[in-house]
Amino acid sequence: MCSSKGNSLSTNPAIYNRAHHAFAVFTACATLVVITAGALVTSNDAGLSVPDWPTSFGYLVKVPQFVGGVRYEWSHRMVAGTLVSLTLAIAVWTLLVERRRWLRWLAIGAFCTVIAQAILGGLTVLLFQPPWISTAHATVAQTFFCIAVSIALFTGKKWVEEVPRVEFDSRRPSLITLTLLSILVLYLQLILGGMFRHHGMSWWPHVLNAVTVSFVLAWTAVRAISVYSNIEAVRRPAIIMLSLLITQLCLGFTAFLTRVAWGRDTAQPELPMVVSTVAHVAVGALLLATTVVLAIQVWRHVPVAFAERVPQAQRNASPA
Amino acid sequence: MNKKTSWMVAASMLALCALLLTMACNKQSNTEQSSNNMSQTTATAPVATPIDPATVATVNGTVKFDGAAPKAAKIDMSQDPACKGMNEAEAIVVDNGDLANVFVYVKDGLGSRTFDVPKNEVVLDQSGCKYHPHVLGVMAGQTVQIKNDDQTTHNIHPTPKDNREWNESQPPAAAPLEKNFAREEIMLPVKCNQHPWMKMYMNVVKSPFYAVTDKSGKYEIKGLPPGDYTIAFVHEKLGEQDQKVTVGPKDTKTVDQSFKAAGE
Numbered sequence: 263m264c265s266s267k268g269n270s271l272s273t274n275p276a277i278y279n280r281a282h283h284a285f286a287v288f289t290a291c292a293t294l295v296v297i298t299a300g301a302l303v304t305s306n307d308a309g310l311s312v313p314d315w316p317t318s319f320g321y322l323v324k325v326p327q328f329v330g331g332v333r334y335e336w337s338h339r340m341v342a343g344t345l346v347s348l349t350l351a352i353a354v355w356t357l358l359v360e361r362r363r364w365l366r367w368l369a370i371g372a373f374c375t376v377i378a379q380a381i382l383g384g385l386t387v388l389l390f391q392p393p394w395i396s397t398a399h400a401t402v403a404q405t406f407f408c409i410a411v412s413i414a415l416f417t418g419k420k421w422v423e424e425v426p427r428v429e430f431d432s433r434r435p436s437l438i439t440l441t442l443l444s445i446l447v448l449y450l451q452l453i454l455g456g457m458f459r460h461h462g463m464s465w466w467p468h469v470l471n472a473v474t475v476s477f478v479l480a481w482t483a484v485r486a487i488s489v490y491s492n493i494e495a496v497r498r499p500a501i502i503m504l505s506l507l508i509t510q511l512c513l514g515f516t517a518f519l520t521r522v523a524w525g526r527d528t529a530q531p532e533l534p535m536v537v538s539t540v541a542h543v544a545v546g547a548l549l550l551a552t553t554v555v556l557a558i559q560v561w562r563h564v565p566v567a568f569a570e571r572v573p574q575a576q577r578n579a580s581p582a
Numbered sequence: 583m584n585k586k587t588s589w590m591v592a593a594s595m596l597a598l599c600a601l602l603l604t605m606a607c608n609k610q611s612n613t614e615q616s617s618n619n620m621s622q623t624t625a626t627a628p629v630a631t632p633i634d635p636a637t638v639a640t641v642n643g644t645v646k647f648d649g650a651a652p653k654a655a656k657i658d659m660s661q662d663p664a665c666k667g668m669n670e671a672e673a674i675v676v677d678n679g680d681l682a683n684v685f686v687y688v689k690d691g692l693g694s695r696t697f698d699v700p701k702n703e704v705v706l707d708q709s710g711c712k713y714h715p716h717v718l719g720v721m722a723g724q725t726v727q728i729k730n731d732d733q734t735t736h737n738i739h740p741t742p743k744d745n746r747e748w749n750e751s752q753p754p755a756a757a758p759l760e761k762n763f764a765r766e767e768i769m770l771p772v773k774c775n776q777h778p779w780m781k782m783y784m785n786v787v788k789s790p791f792y793a794v795t796d797k798s799g800k801y802e803i804k805g806l807p808p809g810d811y812t813i814a815f816v817h818e819k820l821g822e823q824d825q826k827v828t829v830g831p832k833d834t835k836t837v838d839q840s841f842k843a844a845g846e
């Protein structure tokens with residue numbers, strides 16, 4: 263049951279622009295760097311080492327005495343500031359070169375998100391890190407990462423130039439439902455992890471929900487890999503998602519051991535805890551973004567077959 | 583858009599980023615110098631209830647730690663060359679079974695008595711990237727003078743439950759900060775986020791009848807009016823234990839206490 267026609271996301275006119283796409287990829291990579299830098303701040307308990315905001319010890323950009331917690335907090339502020347500039351640039355550039363209206367709106371959305379994120383970062387410093395604000399800061403960070411990765415995906419040569427291979431999905435629950443459910447449970451996992459990390463909640467809701475996350479993501483990945491192995495755009499993110507899930511579970515257990523089991527009575531953040539928790543945050547961001555990419559590709563390549571929506575002739579069409 | 587134009591757009595976008603960063607270099611108002619203003623104004627205290635100095639009693643004693651003392655956690659100060667000194671945490675300090683850093687205070691029995699807030703300040707010193715003392719007692723409204731004797735910037739960040747939270751940085755050689763806490767609060771944690779091993783506990787009480795055990799586990803509370811009291815012994819890790827004591831005029835009573843390792 264294949265057709266050569268894509269759905270609405272791919273029907274808009276678009277021209278591949280290599281430099282624009284390269285810049286979008288660079289911005290997405292820079293986002294992961296900022297997320298890692300932010301995770302280093304939390305794991306080193308350095309969030310309040312610079313008490314003022316938006317200035318840092320009275321200056322916007324002046325290197326302070328580069329010691330202790332200041333190294334993490336100040337660096338995080340600087341790479342985050344650079345990311346705001348990169349996002350402004352990609353938004354302006356997208357408005358200049360992009361014909362797809364929805365992508366122009368996505369770029370504007372990205373800029374609004376990065377501004378909201380900067381304000382949340384400031385609020386958490388000025389209000390002394392209330393768990394909900396710090397968790398919102400962690401959640402919006404990963405949301406922005408997903409947007410940046412999506413922009414990179416939508417501006418890519420493959421997305422713009424390929425005629426998508428489409429297979430209609432008649433299974434229930436559909437693969438798109440499973441991918442959306444995966445995103446939902448991952449968000450819940452991110453919020454629960456953030457609340458624990460920022461002292462607003464115990465660790466067990468996060469660990470309990472990890473069971474749900476594992477089940478839903480494994481189901482999604484197995485369905486995608488086994489049924490749609492012939493669609494590379496679906497198979498690839500599904501395999502990456504599964505590998506990241508396994509890595510993330512191992513890192514989660516290590517983070518639990520170093521933070522909760524062994525880390526209670528340490529006098530200061532110790533290296534094994536810092537490394538495992540920062541890796542857990544970074545891989546968590548990669549896992550969420552990969553799942554979003556999978557959902558987008560499933561939306562494009564494996565739409566749901568509604569009897570009334572898909573004429574029989576089209577469902578019987580041969581692969582492109 | 584052809585290839586050449588695309589790369590020109592790329593170059594101009596990078597230039598835009600660079601411009602934004604350069605603009606950000608402009609100096610903003612300097613907030614580095616922490617304000618030394620009193621952070622909380624003390625409510626006008628009622629007149630203190632008089633105590634007859636001829637009848638006052640003393641309670642003293644020793645606080646012990648039962649069992650083998652846990653090994654002190656090591657501190658690694660290498661992330662700041664300005665930090666030197668003994669690299670051991672002070673969470674549980676035991677010497678020959680004597681337990682230091684226990685806050686001892688009259689928790690109950692003073693009724694509606696009120697006390698003058700002392701005019702002198704208590705001093706919290708930061709030196710060798712540690713707080714001195716590690717446990718401090720102060721009366722509500724009394725000034726705490728916070729000094730930085732290190733060649734590095736500290737930030738002082740109390741995380742209270744019942745008082746106002748604040749966080750200020752103090753560069754080397756800066757004037758002392760003068761702060762006070764309006765409400766009673768026991769074991770109020772204070773930390774430095776630049777040097778994450780730096781932790782101490784402030785104890786804010788309504789009466790002057792408090793003490794902190796020294797290295798030999800000893801404490802002394804003087805000037806108590808005769809009466810029945812509950813004495814609380816509070817340790818940051820080992821929790822609280824209370825004892826009742828009755829003191830007559832001019833009495834000196836010894837009230838010893840012992841703590842076990844948590845979970846024993």
Ligand code: HEM
Pocket residue numbers: 305400448451452455456457458459460465468469471472473475476507510511513514515517518521522539542543546547549
């Ligand atoms: C199943 C997939 C999982 C995902 C997607 C995930 C995701 C996350 C994320 C994103 C955070 C950080 C939130 C923030 O940015 O503040 C976090 C924190 C944490 N997670 Fe997970 N997690 C998973 C499984 C687990 C498991 C199985 C465990 C333990 C057995 C675990 C233990 C922890 C711990 C201890 C933290 C806090 C780390 C810290 O204190 O710095 N996680 N998790």
